Every structure is written in structure tokens, then in C-alpha cells.
Amino acid sequence: MSVLDNFSTWKDFLANKIDQAKDHGMSNQSITNVAQHVGDYLSRHVEPENKEERVLQELWNAASEEEQRALASTMIKLVQNSKQ
Template sequence: MSVLENFEDWKGFLHDRVEQARSLGMDNQMIANMAQEIGDYLAQEVHPENGEEKLLKQMWEVSTEEEQQTLANIMVKLVGQTH
């Protein structure tokens, strides 16, 4: 089963990656920039596996670059608070 099939699993995966980045000394801005790059990749290359991912993809596709940065920041914040 892919981590993308279940949104809670996906958030857990992201949480682990954010914590790993922090342990390597990355600050929040660096993590958010990396999250935006990952968001670009996912929106272009990965088929969403559930309703939450479909919504995120749609939001990403209609957003400006600044709005995408905001979405990336929100996702980093979300996974930091939920795990």
C-alpha cells in the first residue's frame, strides 16, 4: 500500500520528513520552500489517491506561486500539529 492511498498516512509521512529536516538544521523557511517544490512535483507527476489529495491538487493548480507557498506553509504547520 502506498503512503498516498491514505491521507492520514501521508500526513504522518510528511511529519516524519519535516522532523528529519529540522534535525538536520533546516529552518522553517527552508522546509516550506522544499514543501513547495514537492507540491509542484506532486501536482504535475502524481495522481491523487484520495479526496483530500484531489482537493489539494485542485487548489494547487489554481493558485499563484505566492498562494502555493502559503499552502506549503499550511501543510508543514498541519503535520507539525497533528503528530
């Protein structure tokens, strides 16, 4: 099973990776930059596995670069808040 198969699993996976990045000293800005690059890659090369991922892809594709950065930052907050 891929982490992309289930949105809840995907959020848990991302939260774990964000925690690891922070533990290694990455700043929030650096994490957001990486998230923006990952979002761009996923949007271009990975077919969404569920309805939540489809919505995220459609939002990403409709957004400007600045809006994509905001989406990446919001996704980081979403996964961090969901683990609390």
C-alpha cells in the same frame, strides 16, 4: 501500500520528514521551499489517490506561486499540529 494511499498516513509521513529535516538543521524557510517544490511536482506528475489529495491538487493548480507557498507552509503546520 504507498504513503499516498491514505491521507492520514501521508500526513504522518510528512511530519516525520519535517522532523528529520529540522534535526539536520534545516530552517523553516528551507523546509517550506522544499515543500513548495514537492507540491508542484506532485501536482504535475502524481494522480491523487484520495479525495483529500484531489482537493489539495485542485487548490494548488488554482493558486498563484505566492498562494502555493502559503499552501505549502499551511500543510507543514497541519501535519505538525496533527502529531501533537
